[in-house]
Amino acid sequence: MGRSPCCCHDAGVKKGPWTEEEDRALVEHIKKQGGHVGSWRSLPRAAGLNRCGKSCRLRWTNYLRPDIKRGNFSDEEERLIVRLHAALGNKWSTIATHLDGRTDNEIKNYWNTHIKKKLLRMGIDPVTHQRLPPDLLLVDGGLASPLLPPPPPPPGALHPLLSAVASLGSLDSTLRQFQLLQQLLSAINSNNDVAAGLMGMANLAATNAMVSPTSTVANHQPSYLCDVPSFSGQDMAEQQRLSSSDTTAPPVLIRSSAEPVDHQCCNDAALVPETYPQGVTAIVDWQMQEFSNLEPLDLELPNLCSLESDLDPFWRTY
DNA sequence: AACGCGCCCAACCGCACATAC
DNA sequence: TGTATGTGCGGTTGGGCGCGT
Numbered sequence: 001m002g003r004s005p006c007c008c009h010d011a012g013v014k015k016g017p018w019t020e021e022e023d024r025a026l027v028e029h030i031k032k033q034g035g036h037v038g039s040w041r042s043l044p045r046a047a048g049l050n051r052c053g054k055s056c057r058l059r060w061t062n063y064l065r066p067d068i069k070r071g072n073f074s075d076e077e078e079r080l081i082v083r084l085h086a087a088l089g090n091k092w093s094t095i096a097t098h099l100d101g102r103t104d105n106e107i108k109n110y111w112n113t114h115i116k117k118k119l120l121r122m123g124i125d126p127v128t129h130q131r132l133p134p135d136l137l138l139v140d141g142g143l144a145s146p147l148l149p150p151p152p153p154p155p156g157a158l159h160p161l162l163s164a165v166a167s168l169g170s171l172d173s174t175l176r177q178f179q180l181l182q183q184l185l186s187a188i189n190s191n192n193d194v195a196a197g198l199m200g201m202a203n204l205a206a207t208n209a210m211v212s213p214t215s216t217v218a219n220h221q222p223s224y225l226c227d228v229p230s231f232s233g234q235d236m237a238e239q240q241r242l243s244s245s246d247t248t249a250p251p252v253l254i255r256s257s258a259e260p261v262d263h264q265c266c267n268d269a270a271l272v273p274e275t276y277p278q279g280v281t282a283i284v285d286w287q288m289q290e291f292s293n294l295e296p297l298d299l300e301l302p303n304l305c306s307l308e309s310d311l312d313p314f315w316r317t318y
Numbered sequence: 319a320a321c322g323c324g325c326c327c328a329a330c331c332g333c334a335c336a337t338a339c
Numbered sequence: 340t341g342t343a344t345g346t347g348c349g350g351t352t353g354g355g356c357g358c359g360t
Binding site: 016017039041053054057061090091092104105108 | 346348
């Protein structure tokens, strides 16, 4: 199943910014069809547009659709995006289904230009949603000095990332297991067969987590949001801290006096929740280097169910 | 006023999946 | 069942714009 030929490659098909006339022609044509597009590929000719169907679809879904909400994102929307991203990763289209009138493209852009920077300023890794190690915290708006590799694990020890996966507890932690597994699998992507098999199992685990009534995506909450009254307020405070002379001070954590601290959700002394193994963030980077040197192995796939109790011998390989 | 720089976001690109035949 | 076609999706690009010098 190869890539399909796209009319975009035809010579003479217009690219670039849309004109008002083109917008009008597209909207009027779709209105005539009752708001329903049967075939995007045949639409440009029918609408009298010298555009590729893909370009028309994008223009409609991201800009011209009547139910699109424009304007700034609210604080509540920001928090929702962060929560959903923590649970789903870069699944922008899925995230967009939870925000009325927002497109995946808009959310993706907003994430990359605003939220990502806010999280970094707050000392949070926007990819893993874990606290950044101290030597990677922001200094004057940029990342600090390169991460020094941590000392190698003692001989015979369980690989730290696998240890982190294995030590995660109940069903509610399945999403966290999935996130760590994704990191693990991307690290061993040179071993494609094994990675594909594991990815299938990881996806299955994630699916199980999604459908579990005790662990819905909508309820998933990164730890740093648990007792923060305002995400924007948190970031503003952090910006003030960074702009002040004392950049060595720890990241700010605003607590709402009205809301009691949920100790099951957040570690009182840090942003890392108690259920997370210490040092998870730090090990992610060096494990990439570790796995990049691995030779392809003839491995028997592990039983993921064994992660929570007795460890499958597979996990002790590293 | 002119220039350089960085940010933002609409649009594009290419891959993967779904469906039709 | 295999192939062709259509569509969805996530990553990337580049032009416009504002701001500082």
